[in-house]
Amino acid sequence: MIADTGYDSDAIRKCVEGCGMQVVIHPNPTRRTKLRLDRRAYRRRYLVECFFHHLKRFRCLATRFEKTARHYLALVHVACTVIWLQELLPQR
Secondary structure: OEEHHOOOHHHHHHHHHOOOOEEEEEOOOOOOOOOOOHHHHHHHHHHHHHHHHHHHHEEEHHOOOOHHHHHHHHHHHHHHHHHHHHHHOOOO
């Protein structure tokens, strides 16, 4: 489980480890004992967060204009394709 600093508590860490998952949570700066952070795995969280930021730029997705799940998913696919093409093709 990859999470932000807001989820750094001993109870959450124990629960996640009890489920058999690896815990990757940025340690809270006020924590007395500093815990090790796997920065390579934590970097993935940043990529996912940036991707959702790109999706929110599409007003129809951010405000949920489409009422049916089928049409909303089609718009998500279109938005993902546009984002992918913008990354793939050089800007003029």
